[in-house]
Amino acid sequence: MTVRQLSLPELAKGLVELGVPGVGLWREPVAAHGLAATARLVRDAGLRVTTLCRGGFFTAEEPAERAAALDDNRAALDEAAELGTDTLVLVSGGLPPGSRDLFGARERIADALAELLPHAAERGVRLAIEPLHPMYAADRCVVSSLDQALALAGRFPAERVGVVVDTYHLWWDDRVADGIARAGAEGRIHSFQLADWTTPLPEGVLNGRGQIGDGAVDFRWFDREVRAAGYTGPVEVELFNEGLWARDGLEVLAETVARYRAHAL
Amino acid sequence: MTVRQLSLPELAKGLVELGVPGVGLWREPVAAHGLAATARLVRDAGLRVTTLCRGGFFTAEEPAERAAALDDNRAALDEAAELGTDTLVLVSGGLPPGSRDLFGARERIADALAELLPHAAERGVRLAIEPLHPMYAADRCVVSSLDQALALAGRFPAERVGVVVDTYHLWWDDRVADGIARAGAEGRIHSFQLADWTTPLPEGVLNGRGQIGDGAVDFRWFDREVRAAGYTGPVEVELFNEGLWARDGLEVLAETVARYRAHAL
Numbered sequence: 001m002t003v004r005q006l007s008l009p010e011l012a013k014g015l016v017e018l019g020v021p022g023v024g025l026w027r028e029p030v031a032a033h034g035l036a037a038t039a040r041l042v043r044d045a046g047l048r049v050t051t052l053c054r055g056g057f058f059t060a061e062e063p064a065e066r067a068a069a070l071d072d073n074r075a076a077l078d079e080a081a082e083l084g085t086d087t088l089v090l091v092s093g094g095l096p097p098g099s100r101d102l103f104g105a106r107e108r109i110a111d112a113l114a115e116l117l118p119h120a121a122e123r124g125v126r127l128a129i130e131p132l133h134p135m136y137a138a139d140r141c142v143v144s145s146l147d148q149a150l151a152l153a154g155r156f157p158a159e160r161v162g163v164v165v166d167t168y169h170l171w172w173d174d175r176v177a178d179g180i181a182r183a184g185a186e187g188r189i190h191s192f193q194l195a196d197w198t199t200p201l202p203e204g205v206l207n208g209r210g211q212i213g214d215g216a217v218d219f220r221w222f223d224r225e226v227r228a229a230g231y232t233g234p235v236e237v238e239l240f241n242e243g244l245w246a247r248d249g250l251e252v253l254a255e256t257v258a259r260y261r262a263h264a265l
Numbered sequence: 266m267t268v269r270q271l272s273l274p275e276l277a278k279g280l281v282e283l284g285v286p287g288v289g290l291w292r293e294p295v296a297a298h299g300l301a302a303t304a305r306l307v308r309d310a311g312l313r314v315t316t317l318c319r320g321g322f323f324t325a326e327e328p329a330e331r332a333a334a335l336d337d338n339r340a341a342l343d344e345a346a347e348l349g350t351d352t353l354v355l356v357s358g359g360l361p362p363g364s365r366d367l368f369g370a371r372e373r374i375a376d377a378l379a380e381l382l383p384h385a386a387e388r389g390v391r392l393a394i395e396p397l398h399p400m401y402a403a404d405r406c407v408v409s410s411l412d413q414a415l416a417l418a419g420r421f422p423a424e425r426v427g428v429v430v431d432t433y434h435l436w437w438d439d440r441v442a443d444g445i446a447r448a449g450a451e452g453r454i455h456s457f458q459l460a461d462w463t464t465p466l467p468e469g470v471l472n473g474r475g476q477i478g479d480g481a482v483d484f485r486w487f488d489r490e491v492r493a494a495g496y497t498g499p500v501e502v503e504l505f506n507e508g509l510w511a512r513d514g515l516e517v518l519a520e521t522v523a524r525y526r527a528h529a530l
Contacts, residue, residue: 100483102439133402137483139464144437172409174367193302194452199404203468216403218365 001028002239004250008033012045014253020062022048024193024236025083027076048166049085050234051128051191052076058112059093059142068110069093074119078133078215081123087190088120089128089164092264094139105142110152113161128190129153130164133172135205145157146170146179155186162190165226166238168209171197171217177225192226193236194219194264206242212259219264235264266291266318267504271514273298277310279518287313289458289501290348292341304348314350315499316393316456317341323377324358324370324407333359335377337381339384346388352455353385354393354429359404370407375417378426385425393428393455394418398437400470411444412433418453427455430491431503433474436462436482442490444501449494456489457483458501459529472505477524500529 131149132141198210397406465477
């Protein structure tokens with residue numbers, strides 16, 4: 001999504017040229033390019049698919065809506081398996097319209113995870129709960145802290161349900177070091193994602209994630225913490241940024257790699 | 266600030282007519298109307314000034330900037346005393362430009378509080394640390410949770426340094442019930458403020474606080490928690506909302522009282 005202006009073949013070629021060994025994919029561009037074609041493309045390019053984004057949206061109260069969400073997540077698990085990634089990132093869902101019941105919404109997430117577990121196990125794909133910044137609690141994700149994500153994940157086996165550590169969502173939280181240490185000890189850090197926090201936030205607060213190094217996040221601190229917690233997996237850079245999307249995609253890709261090396265290693 | 270389109274005399278008259286016994290004031294309109302004139306106005310109207318907003322911005326690293334901030338806070342304490350309120354609300358400040366050191370910024374807040382304490386005691390005014398929503402951590406306030414605010418306040422006597430419980434900033438946090446209980450037990454709930462959480466957030470995320478009842482906040486839950494924690498002080502409604510500011514101020518004032526009665530009592 002960092003360079004969504006690129007087609008998947010352009011992206012794969014650009015990554016290989018830059019020496020980037022893997023890529024996190026979103027379902028929409030995969031569907032547009034074709035699932036089998038995408039699987040072939042990344043395999044032929046020698047790229048590892050680090051994660052598939054995203055499943056989730058588990059908080060609906062309506063039975064039909066809830067059943068549709070679960071079906072969609074089963075489809076996402078199938079897609080993840082076909083792409084050869086072991087991790088499906090979950091954006092768990094916000095409050096249903098008119099609801100003010102955060103507790104109930106969080107419990108419905110746990111119920112949905114329990115229902116998905118057999119299918120996830122069958123496909124060999126892990127469910128990675130991503131705590132989103134608290135500014136998304138109402139409309140996107142009622143899981144707002146690493147502690148909450150771990151409390152949910154902790155009800156299930158670590159090899160099946162874990163968490164995403166994303167700097168954009170967690171950088172402000174003085175409890176995050178403890179959370180990362182605990183997540184690592186439990187074997188539940190299933191993904192590590194980077195984005196910087198820049199202000200002012202844009203309307204709707206979705207597409208203002210800063211390029212690495214432009215904002216308030218101390219990436220070296222995060223990198224140190226996740227490694228100290230035992231994480232040895234891939235590092236993803238996931239930027240939703242209108243400014244970056246308006247630029248030449250390959251230039252942004254190269255800049256992102258350079259910024260990562262300058263600020264996060 | 267909820268009805269900043271009203272002059273202070275219009276506001277005072279409107280509040281009295283609605284049977285509202287007090288008002289939280291901001292320094293800018295007080296300065297514009299004149300400090301002595303405002304003190305007289307509210308006294309003559311029989312209104313209690315519940316809090317003065319705001320002091321703070323303690324996180325500067327530059328000595329001159331830091332000294333200026335402390336002077337400004339001493340002036341704010343003087344103004345609070347003259348207005349007859351016992352509480353100065355603090356917006357503690359964000360990260361200095363280019364800094365990524367949240368811990369250091371939070372320590373500078375504690376240092377500033379220690380320096381202000383004698384003056385606050387002399388004026389009989391309490392310093393109330395307001396945790397702001399984590400989306401303001403970079404540019405307005407590095408104190409993002411009630412736990413953090415209590416950790417800071419806890420270094421000082423409760424009758425001098427406490428916290429603000431503002432629903433807008435804290436509604437998403439599953440630790441807030443514990444925080445409220447602890448704050449109450451320590452005698453540190455110095456102010457209780459209401460605003461609703463509505464989406465989408467506007468650009469800059471400052472002026473999108475929802476009218477009571479329009480959003481995701483469970484006000485009765487908060488009211489029950491602060492009362493169970495022993496709070497018996499005033500309840501303030503503080504809305505920064507371009508839509509409300511564009512309307513007739515007295516109409517918004519009456520609507521706010523009605524919404525409070527319908528949703529928060």
